[in-house]
Amino acid sequence: MQSMRAVTVVTAGIVTALLLLTSCAEKEDGQEPPAAAPVVVAAAEPEIDPVTGLKMTGDWELVRGNCTACHSAKLVTQQRGTDQQWLTMIRWMQEKQNLWQFDPNTESRIIAYLSENYAPDAARRRAAIPRDLLPPNPYAADTASPN
Numbered sequence: 010m011q012s013m014r015a016v017t018v019v020t021a022g023i024v025t026a027l028l029l030l031t032s033c034a035e036k037e038d039g040q041e042p043p044a045a046a047p048v049v050v051a052a053a054e055p056e057i058d059p060v061t062g063l064k065m066t067g068d069w070e071l072v073r074g075n076c077t078a079c080h081s082a083k084l085v086t087q088q089r090g091t092d093q094q095w096l097t098m099i100r101w102m103q104e105k106q107n108l109w110q111f112d113p114n115t116e117s118r119i120i121a122y123l124s125e126n127y128a129p130d131a132a133r134r135r136a137a138i139p140r141d142l143l144p145p146n147p148y149a150a151d152t153a154s155p156n
């Protein structure tokens with residue numbers, strides 16, 4: 010008699026546990042809304058002007074008007090720089106290459122366009138070759154030493 014009761018109690022316990030487990034699982038299922046796939050909005054790359062190769066965004070026409078009169082726009086688009094580096098290039102052209110002066114507003118818009126669209130990127134230059142991998146330097150004072 011005693012063992013029958015024990016079996017009943019154990020069975021009841023197991024059933025309760027199973028019920029609890031399934032209800033937990035259901036609850037979990039019910040609670041978790043289907044994970045919404047993250048919407049990845051890639052920053053759209055501006056179109057490229059087929060004539061100059063400049064990125065057609067912002068003040069690109071101002072740059073086309075001021076920066077392609079003496080040389081190809083390729084010279085611009087292949088270059089990279091920060092605000093300061095672009096300004097330095099412009100000052101150099103003004104000093105040495107007859108580039109005209111800009112009013113401050115025009116200049117800052119040109120520089121903003123350039124430094125935003127042609128900013129330095131970290132991996133543009135390969136690392137320097139280690140000295141021991143360089144070819145022998147024929148101009149080295151001591152020709153016995155490789156470099």
Ligand code: HEC
Nearest residue numbers: 075076077078079080084085088098102106107108109119
């Ligand atoms: C008045 C003529 C003239 C104008 C306008 C002009 N440049 Fe230049 N630029 C030159 C000359 C000349 C060179 C040297 C070309 C060469 O090395 O073959 C040069 C060279 C460059 C270089 C190469 C610099 C380097 O270190 O190799 C860049 C970049 C450049 N210009 C950007 C610009 C930008 C940006 C503008 C507009 C703000 C502009 N240029 C407008 C005359 C001009």
